[in-house]
Amino acid sequence: MQASLPSRSVALAGAIAAVGLAWAVMRLSGQLPLNLWAQAALSPALQDARQLLFHYASLPRLATALLCGAALGLASTILQHVLRNPLASPTTLGIEAGAQLALVIATIWAPSLFGVGRELVAVAGALTVTALIFAVSSARGFSPLTLTLTGLVTSLFCGSLVVTLKLLNQEYISSLFIWGAGSLAQQDWSTVVYLLPRLLFCILLTALLAQPLAVLTLSDQSASALGVSLRLLRALALFVAVLLTAFVTSSVGVIGFIGLATPQIARLTGARRFQDRLVLAPVIGAGLLVLVDQAVLTVGGSFADFLPTGAVTALLGAPLLLWLLPQLKPAVGSDLAPDFIVPATTGRPAFLFPLLIAGLLAATASGILLGRSAQGWFVAHGEILSAVSEWRIPRVSVALLAGAMLGMAGVLLQRLTRNPIASPEVLGIGTGVAIGLLASMVISTAPSRGMQLATSFAGAFLVLAFLLWRSVRSRIAPDQLLLTGIALSAFLDAIIVSFLALGDPRAAQLLAWLAGSTYRADGTMAWMLLAIAAPLLLVTPLFARPLDILPLGEETSRELGVDLGSTRLAIMVLAALLTAGSVLAIGPLTFAGLVGPHLARALGLRRAFEQLIGAALIGATLMVAADWLGRMVIFPFQLPAGLVAALIGVPYLIWHLMRRG
Amino acid sequence: MRTGLNRRECLAALLLPMVPAVAQEDQRAHPRVVVLDWGLTSTILSLGITPAGVAEIDLYRRWADDFPIPPNVQDVGLRTEPNLEALAALKPDLIVTTPFSESVRPLLERIAPTRSYATYTPDGQPLNRSMQVMREIARDLHAEAQAETVLARAEDTVAQARRSLAGRKIRPLLLAGFMDGRHVRIYGANSLFGDVLDRLGLRNAWDRPTNVWGFTLVGINELTAYRSAQLLAIEPIPADAPLATSSQGLWRSLPFVRAGRVRTIPRYWAFGDVSTAERFARNLPGELLSEESVHAG
Numbered sequence: 025m026q027a028s029l030p031s032r033s034v035a036l037a038g039a040i041a042a043v044g045l046a047w048a049v050m051r052l053s054g055q056l057p058l059n060l061w062a063q064a065a066l067s068p069a070l071q072d073a074r075q076l077l078f079h080y081a082s083l084p085r086l087a088t089a090l091l092c093g094a095a096l097g098l099a100s101t102i103l104q105h106v107l108r109n110p111l112a113s114p115t116t117l118g119i120e121a122g123a124q125l126a127l128v129i130a131t132i133w134a135p136s137l138f139g140v141g142r143e144l145v146a147v148a149g150a151l152t153v154t155a156l157i158f159a160v161s162s163a164r165g166f167s168p169l170t171l172t173l174t175g176l177v178t179s180l181f182c183g184s185l186v187v188t189l190k191l192l193n194q195e196y197i198s199s200l201f202i203w204g205a206g207s208l209a210q211q212d213w214s215t216v217v218y219l220l221p222r223l224l225f226c227i228l229l230t231a232l233l234a235q236p237l238a239v240l241t242l243s244d245q246s247a248s249a250l251g252v253s254l255r256l257l258r259a260l261a262l263f264v265a266v267l268l269t270a271f272v273t274s275s276v277g278v279i280g281f282i283g284l285a286t287p288q289i290a291r292l293t294g295a296r297r298f299q300d301r302l303v304l305a306p307v308i309g310a311g312l313l314v315l316v317d318q319a320v321l322t323v324g325g326s327f328a329d330f331l332p333t334g335a336v337t338a339l340l341g342a343p344l345l346l347w348l349l350p351q352l353k354p355a356v357g358s359d360l361a362p363d364f365i366v367p368a369t370t371g372r373p374a375f376l377f378p379l380l381i382a383g384l385l386a387a388t389a390s391g392i393l394l395g396r397s398a399q400g401w402f403v404a405h406g407e408i409l410s411a412v413s414e415w416r417i418p419r420v421s422v423a424l425l426a427g428a429m430l431g432m433a434g435v436l437l438q439r440l441t442r443n444p445i446a447s448p449e450v451l452g453i454g455t456g457v458a459i460g461l462l463a464s465m466v467i468s469t470a471p472s473r474g475m476q477l478a479t480s481f482a483g484a485f486l487v488l489a490f491l492l493w494r495s496v497r498s499r500i501a502p503d504q505l506l507l508t509g510i511a512l513s514a515f516l517d518a519i520i521v522s523f524l525a526l527g528d529p530r531a532a533q534l535l536a537w538l539a540g541s542t543y544r545a546d547g548t549m550a551w552m553l554l555a556i557a558a559p560l561l562l563v564t565p566l567f568a569r570p571l572d573i574l575p576l577g578e579e580t581s582r583e584l585g586v587d588l589g590s591t592r593l594a595i596m597v598l599a600a601l602l603t604a605g606s607v608l609a610i611g612p613l614t615f616a617g618l619v620g621p622h623l624a625r626a627l628g629l630r631r632a633f634e635q636l637i638g639a640a641l642i643g644a645t646l647m648v649a650a651d652w653l654g655r656m657v658i659f660p661f662q663l664p665a666g667l668v669a670a671l672i673g674v675p676y677l678i679w680h681l682m683r684r685g
Numbered sequence: 686m687r688t689g690l691n692r693r694e695c696l697a698a699l700l701l702p703m704v705p706a707v708a709q710e711d712q713r714a715h716p717r718v719v720v721l722d723w724g725l726t727s728t729i730l731s732l733g734i735t736p737a738g739v740a741e742i743d744l745y746r747r748w749a750d751d752f753p754i755p756p757n758v759q760d761v762g763l764r765t766e767p768n769l770e771a772l773a774a775l776k777p778d779l780i781v782t783t784p785f786s787e788s789v790r791p792l793l794e795r796i797a798p799t800r801s802y803a804t805y806t807p808d809g810q811p812l813n814r815s816m817q818v819m820r821e822i823a824r825d826l827h828a829e830a831q832a833e834t835v836l837a838r839a840e841d842t843v844a845q846a847r848r849s850l851a852g853r854k855i856r857p858l859l860l861a862g863f864m865d866g867r868h869v870r871i872y873g874a875n876s877l878f879g880d881v882l883d884r885l886g887l888r889n890a891w892d893r894p895t896n897v898w899g900f901t902l903v904g905i906n907e908l909t910a911y912r913s914a915q916l917l918a919i920e921p922i923p924a925d926a927p928l929a930t931s932s933q934g935l936w937r938s939l940p941f942v943r944a945g946r947v948r949t950i951p952r953y954w955a956f957g958d959v960s961t962a963e964r965f966a967r968n969l970p971g972e973l974l975s976e977e978s979v980h981a982g
Binding site for chain 1: 760763770912
């Protein structure tokens with residue numbers, strides 16, 4: 025196996041690791057003269073702060089970076105191979121999010137557990153989420169689509185719960201964000217001592233599984249013929265990957281993108297065989313993480329903690345992925361389209377549209393009339409109604425309009441990219457707005473609303489412009505656009521996470537908006553949103569015909585006389601405007617854009633026109649209901665509508681995925 | 686510095702006998718007020734005024750708790766996003782908040798006049814600012830006399846604490862809030878605690894930049910440089926903080942840890958007000974001097 029390693033990959037892996045280690049040695053020799061290294065490493069002189077730092081901080085940090093990088097590289101290689109999915113990684117499958125959720129819950133309700141072990145808590149969370157994802161996708165024969173979808177959706181769900189918990193327990197925010205952002209800072213050898221044997225154990229397991237796993241590249245039928253129990257093998261391999269991830273995330277937090285990027289780099293430099301990647305990816309991963317960490321330490325200096333390494337890996341990893349993308353064959357979309365775009369078998373129930381409209385009216389009415397006060401529930405009428413409607417009508421209107429816009433945007437994006445995972449937030453537009461808001465907070469301690477609006481718009485516009493530029497350049501390949509969006513989201517998220525990790529009290533405000541709140545809605549905003557929404561909602565259904573044709577594939581579309589370039593561009597601009605408008609109003613948690621189109625299809629709305637109208641109605645109902653629930657459930661506290669929509673929508677979607685299996 | 690304090694003490698002494706007379710004339714009803722910030726909540730409670738509503742009461746009790754909040758005070762929800770319906774239902778005459786709420790101010794103004802008081806500003810003197818804020822609030826709530834009493838008492842406490850510490854050799858102090866096993870918030874010269882140290886004639890060991898709220902977040906390894914310092918760890922201490930575990934790492938090798946110069950002090954709301962500062966100043970000599978005696982013995 026060793027003899028046949030592709031030389032280009034070996035050279036690259038070696039080069040990355042060598043540069044990373046050389047950088048570390050250079051930096052450390054500036055901290056402590058070389059002749060003292062042996063003493064400092066073995067038994068540091070207690071009077072010498074330099075030796076103490078070398079022994080207890082620098083060396084363990086270097087070792088931790090190596091171990092974590094290797095573990096994540098290995099985990100992702102296994103995941104991507106077993107799931108036959110180049111987008112599989114601990115991040116995209118929701119494993120990290122599961123670990124994080126468990127840790128947040130423990131921080132708030134059972135802090136004493138941390139005396140026993142932060143690690144155990146995270147492992148439990150990661151395993152639970154993986155078991156769930158495993159159950160859902162095994163019901164569907166481990167289709168890569170279901171898995172990625174379930175992973176992303178579960179990740180979103182855990183993320184939403186985490187945000188909810190943080191919102192209600194703001195004093196814990198800072199410590200949670202340090203962990204969440206992936207700080208490699210060490211102050212003893214405990215992390216290394218913890219990770220090393222566990223990593224070795226996982227490597228041993230992987231070595232045992234390597235040969236049978238390699239057979240998985242064959243189709244399921246021929247692999248079965250070779251006598252391999254596929255289910256068991258996959259389960260075992262996944263378990264190893266989950267363990268690796270859980271060990272890493274529990275000890276240092278979320279180190280994004282190293283996992284996703286490493287097997288890709290190995291593959292692109294010629295490591296085509298699984299066995300080769302198993303050897304090379306951990307080396308590349310370890311080298312990359314050391315490299316990034318040294319960069320963080322050099323640039324960040326004594327304030328390196330302000331810039332958690334995990335956030336920086338995303339900062340650097342995302343552009344790397346953007347650069348690599350065009351070289352990847354579009355493997356994701358190809359098997360998705362038939363699964364989701366081919367109409368569901370159920371017919372459209374009679375009276376469906378009247379029912380949907382009635383549902384929206386009912387939600388709107390209870391949103392305005394039914395409320396809580398310190399004394400209990402009440403149905404507003406007369407004088408009280410005119411008092412509360414001042415607050416409720418703008419909120420309900422904004423939720424309704426934003427929900428409708430998101431529903432339509434989701435249909436556009438899913439049909440355009442032939443990808444059921446496509447949704448507004450995946451394109452990174454919401455994150456662009458978030459960065460804009462952040463900018464306003466950096467410029468001024470107490471930014472005015474006008475300034476927030478201006479910088480938010482600028483942020484959304486920049487992301488949109490980048491996406492358009494990108495897609496024009498790569499001739500609008502749908503999968504790549506989606507991946508560009510994901511990479512961009514991660515990039516911008518990294519900036520936000522770094523800011524939040526500083527423990528700035530303003531973080532709470534940003535967090536509230538990030539969760540998708542209609543709180544700041546007033547009459548002016550409602551009218552403004554109506555002015556933006558009305559023309560967009562009216563124009564979108566005009567694209568029904570190309571939207572019906574596009575999912576059939578490029579050739580069919582061309583044969584049917586659709587001008588692919590201009591049609592796609594128009595649909596994209598429309599989707600972006602719909603998204604930007606709603607995100608500005610209710611924040612970047614745009615789950616209605618994923619659920620609306622799905623539910624519309626499940627109800628039998630197959631044609632684009634029907635699906636657009638249905639998704640708009642469902643999206644609007646979902647957001648209005650979510651807004652109302654958010655105001656009622658924990659009165660006088662309020663949960664943002666976007667968050668509640670995610671909390672309602674995700675279990676539905678997972679249930680739906682399982683049922684169809 | 687010495688004369689300045691004397692003057693303040695004199696002023697306090699002069700003012701105290703006048704208080705009952707002033708209070709007599711101040712029998713106007715206090716306006717109904719809702720407070721959206723915990724530091725300002727303490728300020729208003731210290732003036733003897735019970736607000737109609739306070740934000741996040743449960744968490745105030747857990748984290749700040751300078752004063753007990755009476756049970757009839759209503760919770761108006763999050764500090765950042767108070768429940769507008771609940772707020773409006775209280776029919777306040779005045780909403781008291783910080784510039785932090787600037788973005789929701791247009792909404793608040795529709796319910797009642799909203800005044801924002803800035804304690805934590807770039808000029809970095811929260812204690813002075815907090816005293817000024819107390820006077821401003823007192824003017825708006827018709828409690829000027831009570832404010833002078835509270836302020837005089839605070840000055841008195843500080844002066845007393847300073848006297849009890851005078852002549853004692855106290856090391857430069859690191860004020861730390863533990864975030865997890867590896868990170869601490871360190872409070873600098875521009876924090877409320879930093880201001881108090883200054884007034885007590887104590888030295889804050891931390892000499893590096895901090896944010897507008899007076900703290901910075903660093904890894905424990907950043908503390909190795911402070912060899913001669915003494916560290917005060919502010920509660921709550923997380924269960925995985927090195928203080929609470931038997932970790933054998935860098936923490937145990939830090940000079941002030943090896944020498945036993947670490948002390949846990951009770952909870953103080955780091956973004957608090959005059960009362961928080963006063964409580965901190967009152968307790969500090971006891972903490973420091975008992976520490977001194979422990980290590981002398």
